[in-house]
Amino acid sequence: MSVSTAQAAPVATAATEDALAQASQARLIWWRFRKHKLAVASLVIVVLFYLVAAFADFLATTDPHASDARRSYIPPQAIHFFEPDGTFRPHVLGLRGQRDMQTFQLVYRPDPDRRLPITFFARGYEYRLFGLFATDRHLIGIENAGPSDGIFLLGTDVQGRDLWSRLMVATRVSLTIGLIGVTISLFLGVLLGGISAIYGGVVDLLIQRLIEVIRSLPTIPLWMGLAAAVPSTWSVTQTYFAITVLIAFLAWTDLARVVRGKFLSLKTEDFVLAAELAGAGQLRIIFKHMLPSFASHVIAATTLALPAMIISETSLSFLGLGLRPPAISWGILLQDAQNIQTLALAPWLLAAAVPVIVVILAFNFLGDGLRDAADPYGQ
Amino acid sequence: MINFILQRLGFAALTLFVSSILAFVIIQLPPGDFVDTYIANLSATGSAVSLQEAEALRILYGLDQPIWVQYFKWISRVIVGDFGESMEWRRPVSEVIGDRLWMTVLISFFALIITWGIALPIGILSAVRQYSIADYVFTFISFVGLAVPNFLLALVIMYLSFRWFGTNVGGLFSPEFELAPWSLAKLWDLIKHLPLPGLILALAGTAQLVRIMRANLLDELRKPYVVTARAKGLPERRVVLKYPVRAALNPFASTIAYLFPYLVSGSVIVSIVLSLPTVGPLLVKSLIAQDMFLAGTIILLLGALTVVGTFISDLVLMWVDPRIRHQMD
Numbered sequence: 001m002s003v004s005t006a007q008a009a010p011v012a013t014a015a016t017e018d019a020l021a022q023a024s025q026a027r028l029i030w031w032r033f034r035k036h037k038l039a040v041a042s043l044v045i046v047v048l049f050y051l052v053a054a055f056a057d058f059l060a061t062t063d064p065h066a067s068d069a070r071r072s073y074i075p076p077q078a079i080h081f082f083e084p085d086g087t088f089r090p091h092v093l094g095l096r097g098q099r100d101m102q103t104f105q106l107v108y109r110p111d112p113d114r115r116l117p118i119t120f121f122a123r124g125y126e127y128r129l130f131g132l133f134a135t136d137r138h139l140i141g142i143e144n145a146g147p148s149d150g151i152f153l154l155g156t157d158v159q160g161r162d163l164w165s166r167l168m169v170a171t172r173v174s175l176t177i178g179l180i181g182v183t184i185s186l187f188l189g190v191l192l193g194g195i196s197a198i199y200g201g202v203v204d205l206l207i208q209r210l211i212e213v214i215r216s217l218p219t220i221p222l223w224m225g226l227a228a229a230v231p232s233t234w235s236v237t238q239t240y241f242a243i244t245v246l247i248a249f250l251a252w253t254d255l256a257r258v259v260r261g262k263f264l265s266l267k268t269e270d271f272v273l274a275a276e277l278a279g280a281g282q283l284r285i286i287f288k289h290m291l292p293s294f295a296s297h298v299i300a301a302t303t304l305a306l307p308a309m310i311i312s313e314t315s316l317s318f319l320g321l322g323l324r325p326p327a328i329s330w331g332i333l334l335q336d337a338q339n340i341q342t343l344a345l346a347p348w349l350l351a352a353a354v355p356v357i358v359v360i361l362a363f364n365f366l367g368d369g370l371r372d373a374a375d376p377y378g379q
Numbered sequence: 380m381i382n383f384i385l386q387r388l389g390f391a392a393l394t395l396f397v398s399s400i401l402a403f404v405i406i407q408l409p410p411g412d413f414v415d416t417y418i419a420n421l422s423a424t425g426s427a428v429s430l431q432e433a434e435a436l437r438i439l440y441g442l443d444q445p446i447w448v449q450y451f452k453w454i455s456r457v458i459v460g461d462f463g464e465s466m467e468w469r470r471p472v473s474e475v476i477g478d479r480l481w482m483t484v485l486i487s488f489f490a491l492i493i494t495w496g497i498a499l500p501i502g503i504l505s506a507v508r509q510y511s512i513a514d515y516v517f518t519f520i521s522f523v524g525l526a527v528p529n530f531l532l533a534l535v536i537m538y539l540s541f542r543w544f545g546t547n548v549g550g551l552f553s554p555e556f557e558l559a560p561w562s563l564a565k566l567w568d569l570i571k572h573l574p575l576p577g578l579i580l581a582l583a584g585t586a587q588l589v590r591i592m593r594a595n596l597l598d599e600l601r602k603p604y605v606v607t608a609r610a611k612g613l614p615e616r617r618v619v620l621k622y623p624v625r626a627a628l629n630p631f632a633s634t635i636a637y638l639f640p641y642l643v644s645g646s647v648i649v650s651i652v653l654s655l656p657t658v659g660p661l662l663v664k665s666l667i668a669q670d671m672f673l674a675g676t677i678i679l680l681l682g683a684l685t686v687v688g689t690f691i692s693d694l695v696l697m698w699v700d701p702r703i704r705h706q707m708d
Binding site for chain 1: 390393394397398401402405408409522523525526527528530531534535537538541542636637640641643644645647648651652662663666667669674675677678681682684685686689
């Protein structure tokens with residue numbers, strides 16, 4: 001047996017070596033990344049989250065803005081898959097409101113006699129898919145429902161709005177705010193980090209001091225101060241962009257440091273000197289020769305910067321200084337869960353905490369995996 | 380060494396200057412000037428202000444002059460401790476803030492100590508026993524600590540303790556001490572209430588430091604001098620603690636400079652959830668009520684606080700890292 005492995009091994013290594021020698025950089029990175037199981041799983045989770053963001057309205061079951069005082073604080077409903085006689089027919093139980101004679105709260109109990117069948121691709125409220133196609137189809141729903149009948153997978157809030165549907169729409173807002181914010185800070189980081197490294201001298205000194213100053217300021221109070229100045233007359237979209245820009249303006253420093261460090265270490269590499277001697281222009285050297293060798297690092301740093309953005313937005317909105325209702329984001333959903341009285345009454349309002357934690361963890365693992373995979377001297 | 384201290388002092392002054400400008404900008408941001416708001420507030424309560432009085436107020440605060448003169452007037456009043464008047468509370472800002480600033484200092488500092496106290500041993504442990512169960516458990520906890528925003532952690536802990544123990548963990552004092560003057564009993568009450576918010580605040584920073592310490596120490600442990608030390612028969616404990624840990628501590632110490640602003644920042648939002656008597660809840664209230672002198676002062680003071688904290692951690696860094704001490708001479 002030992003003989004056969006000894007014979008087989010050189011052939012296999014020769015084949016892999018061949019493949020290794022011919023593989024492009026992207027392929028090499030992908031191979032290394034694939035080995036990182038946790039990072040791959042995180043990539044899948046992140047993709048799923050962005051799919052939810054893209055199809056938020058389709059996945060929602062009830063209009064996330066529609067409030068109805070009669071439906072306030074309905075606890076989460078379970079989906080039953082089988083009828084009592086064993087036939088497969090997914091349904092939820094209708095609700096019967098009863099007034100608790102001690103607290104005078106309306107308490108909802110499932111009513112086993114009223115089964116509401118779930119329809120796939122049901123008609124519900126109207127929306128525009130990707131902002132383009134008007135439709136009223138939703139993944140699941142209950143057709144011909146009574147006024148307070150519905151499907152409340154995660155329960156409702158005080159105004160009777162369906163938490164599940166709100167969570168879907170909030171995912172879109174919170175995830176895109178992170179994406180747009182990170183794009184702005186990537187632009188600022190690459191620009192200022194690049195300028196800092198290329199020009200050096202006084203410019204470098206000034207930019208580095210600026211970065212240090214920004215990093216040694218307490219960011220949350222600053223954000224709060226600046227965000228509070230966003231006029232309350234601004235529309236939801238305007239506030240959204242103002243908050244994104246605000247977050248991005250204090251968050252570019254890490255990226256700038258990465259870019260500057262990479263630029264400086266590449267500047268002295270032989271291939272850059274060779275390109276210079278061959279008569280390549282400054283811009284050509286930067287974009288054709290230097291950028292490809294550190295683009296992957298920048299991508300990894302960007303992935304690691306995203307969760308910080310999401311936390312910032314969530315924290316600001318949670319304090320009531322970020323996005324404002326009627327906008328829906330994770331922070332705004334958590335705002336409802338701010339005090340202990342509400343939490344004791346309706347603990348399901350904390351559900352919005354789960355996607356925040358999961359997506360931030362996933363981005364961290366993904367960024368770590370990307371960083372390891374992008375490092376050619378890693379192993 | 381003197382050079383290093385002077386350089387850091389210069390940097391502290393620069394940061395302080397920038398944060399004073401930012402605070403001033405934040406005070407100026409709402410539409411209309413301070414006197415407009417003041418008059419609106421007064422007339423809302425029924426007392427009218429004549430045009431002359433308004434003019435006199437404007438001249439008093441230098442609102443008729445260019446913006447940099449206004450900044451200069453404001454900052455020279457701040458330096459002597461006159462932060463202006465809080466419009467919402469109708470009392471001097473310094474009086475409104477009162478003890479709250481010291482509570483913020485206390486909590487942030489306490490959290491800093493906890494962070495260090497936890498991160499150092501855990502970091503060493505998970506590097507020395509790499510891939511052991513303890514390493515995996517701590518790595519997992521660090522990642523969760525990194526991923527859960529601390530206000531969310533506070534919220535969840537508050538809910539769980541209410542659910543299981545039926546107690547409200549918020550606040551820094553028991554009800555009977557809240558308004559009582561300072562006494563030993565009150566101090567003891569405060570000490571009993573400190574660990575929970577301190578721990579919540581510390582967790583996120585701890586996670587980061589554990590990861591840094593673990594990575595640094597792993598790099599050091601693979602170096603040949605460690606093998607030499609072992610070959611010479613040094614006990615394992617001394618091999619690890621005497622050389623690699625000291626070397627790994629340097630990058631660790633330099634991250635502390637960024638830890639303090641981070642903790643101060645976090646204390647603001649955790650205080651709001653746990654209703655701690657720090658400047659955090661006051662800042663939110665003042666921002667929502669557009670009580671700008673109060674808000675600006677708090678932001679300025681928090682900035683000053685982090686500058687002092689950063690400077691102190693620079694001194695610690697100098698103490699830990701002999702290269703800094705000697706290189707600069």
